[in-house]
Amino acid sequence: MEKFSNKQVEEKLKTIFHNSTDFKVRKFISLQKFDTILFFFDNIVDVKRLDKEVIEQLMQNFEVDDNADICKFAIENCLTVGQSELVDNFDDVITKLLNGFCALYFDKCGKFIVLDVKNFQSRSIAEPPTSAVLKGPREGFNESIATNIMLLRKRLKNNDLVVSQMPVGKYSQTQVAIVYIDSIASPEVVKKVKEKIKAIDIDGIVDSFYIEKALEERSYSLFQQVGSTEKPDVAMAKILEGRVAIVVDGSPMVLTVPYLLIEDLQNSNDYYFARAPRVTFLRFLRMFGILIAIYLPGIYVAVQVFHYKVLPYKFLVTITNSTLGIPFTPLIEILFIILLFEGLTEASLRMPSYLGLALSIVGALILGDTAVNAGLVSSPAVMIVALTGVLLFTVPDQEAQLSILRLVFTLIGGILGLYGIVCASVFLFAYLSNLDSYGTPFLAPYAPNIKEDKKDAFRRYDLREMKYRPKSIPNQNKIRQKKL
Amino acid sequence: MIKDITGRQAIILMAIVMCATKFFVLPSNLLTTGHQTVIYVMLLFFVVEFLLLLVMVRVSMLHPDKTFYELLCDSVGVVVAKIVYVLFFVFFIFKLCINIIETYTFFLDTLYDELSSVLYLLPIILLAFYMTYIGLRSIGRSAELLWVFVFLGLAVALIASIPNADFGYMLPIFDGEVDNAISVLSSNSLWFGDYLVYLFFFGKIKFQKNYFTKFAIVCGIVMAVIVLFMAVVYCIFPYTMGMIHYGVSDITHITAHITNIGNLDWLNTTLWTFASIIQTVIFAYCAERCLSAVFNIKYKYISSSISLLILTAVLFILNFRLTTLIAFVQSPVRFLLPILLFVALNIITVHFICRSKQKKQNRMRGIIYD
Numbered sequence: 095m096e097k098f099s100n101k102q103v104e105e106k107l108k109t110i111f112h113n114s115t116d117f118k119v120r121k122f123i124s125l126q127k128f129d130t131i132l133f134f135f136d137n138i139v140d141v142k143r144l145d146k147e148v149i150e151q152l153m154q155n156f157e158v159d160d161n162a163d164i165c166k167f168a169i170e171n172c173l174t175v176g177q178s179e180l181v182d183n184f185d186d187v188i189t190k191l192l193n194g195f196c197a198l199y200f201d202k203c204g205k206f207i208v209l210d211v212k213n214f215q216s217r218s219i220a221e222p223p224t225s226a227v228l229k230g231p232r233e234g235f236n237e238s239i240a241t242n243i244m245l246l247r248k249r250l251k252n253n254d255l256v257v258s259q260m261p262v263g264k265y266s267q268t269q270v271a272i273v274y275i276d277s278i279a280s281p282e283v284v285k286k287v288k289e290k291i292k293a294i295d296i297d298g299i300v301d302s303f304y305i306e307k308a309l310e311e312r313s314y315s316l317f318q319q320v321g322s323t324e325k326p327d328v329a330m331a332k333i334l335e336g337r338v339a340i341v342v343d344g345s346p347m348v349l350t351v352p353y354l355l356i357e358d359l360q361n362s363n364d365y366y367f368a369r370a371p372r373v374t375f376l377r378f379l380r381m382f383g384i385l386i387a388i389y390l391p392g393i394y395v396a397v398q399v400f401h402y403k404v405l406p407y408k409f410l411v412t413i414t415n416s417t418l419g420i421p422f423t424p425l426i427e428i429l430f431i432i433l434l435f436e437g438l439t440e441a442s443l444r445m446p447s448y449l450g451l452a453l454s455i456v457g458a459l460i461l462g463d464t465a466v467n468a469g470l471v472s473s474p475a476v477m478i479v480a481l482t483g484v485l486l487f488t489v490p491d492q493e494a495q496l497s498i499l500r501l502v503f504t505l506i507g508g509i510l511g512l513y514g515i516v517c518a519s520v521f522l523f524a525y526l527s528n529l530d531s532y533g534t535p536f537l538a539p540y541a542p543n544i545k546e547d548k549k550d551a552f553r554r555y556d557l558r559e560m561k562y563r564p565k566s567i568p569n570q571n572k573i574r575q576k577k578l
Numbered sequence: 579m580i581k582d583i584t585g586r587q588a589i590i591l592m593a594i595v596m597c598a599t600k601f602f603v604l605p606s607n608l609l610t611t612g613h614q615t616v617i618y619v620m621l622l623f624f625v626v627e628f629l630l631l632l633v634m635v636r637v638s639m640l641h642p643d644k645t646f647y648e649l650l651c652d653s654v655g656v657v658v659a660k661i662v663y664v665l666f667f668v669f670f671i672f673k674l675c676i677n678i679i680e681t682y683t684f685f686l687d688t689l690y691d692e693l694s695s696v697l698y699l700l701p702i703i704l705l706a707f708y709m710t711y712i713g714l715r716s717i718g719r720s721a722e723l724l725w726v727f728v729f730l731g732l733a734v735a736l737i738a739s740i741p742n743a744d745f746g747y748m749l750p751i752f753d754g755e756v757d758n759a760i761s762v763l764s765s766n767s768l769w770f771g772d773y774l775v776y777l778f779f780f781g782k783i784k785f786q787k788n789y790f791t792k793f794a795i796v797c798g799i800v801m802a803v804i805v806l807f808m809a810v811v812y813c814i815f816p817y818t819m820g821m822i823h824y825g826v827s828d829i830t831h832i833t834a835h836i837t838n839i840g841n842l843d844w845l846n847t848t849l850w851t852f853a854s855i856i857q858t859v860i861f862a863y864c865a866e867r868c869l870s871a872v873f874n875i876k877y878k879y880i881s882s883s884i885s886l887l888i889l890t891a892v893l894f895i896l897n898f899r900l901t902t903l904i905a906f907v908q909s910p911v912r913f914l915l916p917i918l919l920f921v922a923l924n925i926i927t928v929h930f931i932c933r934s935k936q937k938k939q940n941r942m943r944g945i946i947y948d
Contacts, residue, residue, distance in 0.1 A: 400689065400690055400691070401689050401690070401844060404689070404844035510697065510701065511689065511690065511693075512689060512844070512848050512851075513685050513689070513690075513693075513698065513701075513851065514701060516848060516851045516852060516855065517701040517702060517705055517855065518701075519852075520705060520709075520720065520724065520852065520855050520856070520859075521705055521708065523719075523720045523723050523724060524705075524708065524709050524712065524716050524717070524720045525708075527715075527716045527719030527720050527722075527723070528712045528715075528716040528719075535719065537719060537723065540722065540723055541719035541720070541722045541723045542584050542586075542587065542718075542719060542722065543584070543586055543722055
């Protein structure tokens with residue numbers, strides 16, 4: 095870099111930042127003889143630290159040799175900021191300034207001293223609303239990448255824990271960190287993740303979801319192929335199994351790859367207080383919930399339209415009585431209620447919380463009850479949709495996908511009956527078994543069958559039994575524990 | 579060579595393929611005129627089939643990286659290999675016809691008042707296209723998940739019906755109608771020979787520990803279950819076999835009436851459909867492989883589309899009538915496929931074993947074998 099004067103540097107940087115009003119310039123004489131200029135962005139730096147650790151220190155009376163390297167002298171003798179470095183090109187200075195550093199320039203020096211005095215405000219560490227636990231750690235990630243990495247480092251105090259950070263986004267320059275344990279994670283997976291993130295060419299990363307789409311091997315798929323968590327303990331457990339975590343600045347959701355479908359059936363509570371048999375029961379219950387949620391409306395419609403003969407006589411009479419006089423066909427009736435339910439769910443998410451109670455009364459009681467009384471819909475149909483609506487949330491992370499599947503199976507049940515439902519199920523299984531996430535079969539450990547990994551699948555074994563890391567997840571270190 | 583399926587998946591696929599369509603109209607076809615004797619003849623036939631299957635498994639283990647087509651080319655030349663594969667293609671198209679028409683009429687009679695054949699055909703053809711396109715790996719994995727439903731369907735059928743069967747009707751073992759039984763069996767030969775599917779798994783299986791033993795045990799059990807099922811059907815309806823159309827649903831249906839818990843057969847029917855669909859997909863896969871080998875078609879979607887179009891055309895020519903197909907199968911043509919597929923191919927299989935042994939001996943003598 096040329097040895098610009100202070101004035102030239104000031105003009106150049108102001109031009110680069112288009113005279114932005116929050117771009118501040120402070121001129122002073124440091125060490126009683128050097129014309130100095132300090133650049134920083136207001137609001138993102140800690141002004142108190144700037145005063146105390148930079149300006150105040152440089153205004154002290156030090157004896158400096160005229161021939162000495164003033165930048166080196168200042169770093170070694172005056173400045174008390176922990177992280178400082180010399181930068182000799184404008185691009186790096188710009189990046190640093192935008193990331194909350196201040197830049198110090200001595201007249202005609204040709205080098206900048208950049209000092210980390212950032213002060214980005216963030217939410218405090220709190221229990222994440224999406225994954226509450228009855229017993230166990232309650233800390234959750236927040237929107238600060240520094241805090242999130244700190245939460246992981248706090249739990250994994252090992253020199254093998256690697257954090258590899260890079261900026262992503264042409265305008266946002268969002269920091270994205272890849273976190274993994276070098277002695278466990280597969281180098282191929284780490285390499286692939288890095289390549290995929292480096293290949294992102296986008297204006298800005300608003301949330302980790304933007305990175306998730308880039309990480310997925312089939313981004314148009316209905317099913318998510320990247321895990322996400324708001325809890326550092328969950329992220330830690332996944333990293334210990336050989337997965338790679340991706341922390342994105344500005345998002346409390348930490349992503350993990352590879353990802354298995356079975357992960358959605360697992361919950362933090364399964365590991366913290368419930369005994370193994372209870373966990374096994376709960377996981378089967380969740381699976382049962384999913385199946386009922388997806389299939390029940392479709393089977394109900396199919397039975398009503400095509401297979402009424404299969405129903406026991408009393409059951410058939412009950413259904414016939416309740417659907418008597420309903421103006422819609424069974425398929426239209428159930429679709430109408432599903433859409434009504436989806437509409438209410440969407441509205442309740444967007445509605446101010448103080449109106450939520452009113453909405454639930456209007457939606458559930460008035461709309462449902464009135465529709466049945468008016469003879470527009472039947473009671474069994476309302477009950478079935480309400481039941482499946484609740485059961486969709488036995489696996490909250492998959493709720494969006496499951497609700498789509500429910501709709502699809504309902505349509506197929508109404509058009510083709512049980513035969514269509516069976517065909518669609520086989521298609522679904524085939525599709526899922528064709529999905530891979532970073533070399534891991536999506537349906538592992540069941541398809542393909544991996545006996546060792548089944549110890550933490552539908553059935554959960556005691557922790558002492560889980561001697562090995564999951565075989566389905568590529569890793570370098572197979573043994574998890576010798577003996578507990 | 580990429581190993582598409584694990585040993586476990588190969589075993590599951592074979593187990594499903596071998597029994598899927600044997601529980602629909604076959605019991606009625608065989609037992610109405612063949613009576614209990616046909617069951618014993620079938621048992622003997624299964625023993626032969628079982629031994630031939632084991633020979634195939636052994637050959638596949640001796641040549642783990644070669645497909646059957648490559649082995650055939652090495653052994654008998656490309657032209658003969660292509661002729662064999664054309665015959666295979668015809669065989670699998672007929673098997674697919676039987677499978678689809680049988681399942682269609684089964685659904686029509688048991689669960690639907692009316693079901694358009696086009697509406698029935700469309701999903702299964704699309705599914706077969708998709709699954710043959712994505713390959714054996716996904717078919718194997720899907721079967722690994724779905725076998726539970728198939729097993730459940732069979733278990734429901736057997737558990738619900740065995741108490742109603744009087745096994746005394748299985749005696750005498752041979753009542754002097756062996757000739758008749760063999761004739762009945764040969765008339766329905768297209769319902770057998772499913773084990774030939776295994777030839778299309780050659781070179782694609784990742785063999786695991788004790789594969790051969792596990793394979794033998796599972797396939798042995800499957801064959802025993804088929805025989806048991808036939809026996810149960812016959813012993814429940816010894817005098818009314820002519821009125822029984824679909825073994826797998828009728829035995830549950832009659833039981834459900836007895837126990838007065840509603841029509842339980844629909845559950846069984848639905849579960850058993852999974853087996854039928856997997857079998858359809860596997861046959862479609864085999865047909866696609868045949869076409870691909872004969873015409874050197876590189877792209878799966880092309881060979882898959884062509885084979886499924888041919889299948890659709892044949893189905894429409896047959897007008898979805900099982901009787902037309904059975905009439906065709908019962909014509910003198912019926913001897914062609916058994917001779918070609920059951921005998922000739924197994925002679926070739928034995929040839930491979932001899933060749934492999936010769937190779938081994940040559941290696942031991944220090945002769946470099948090409």
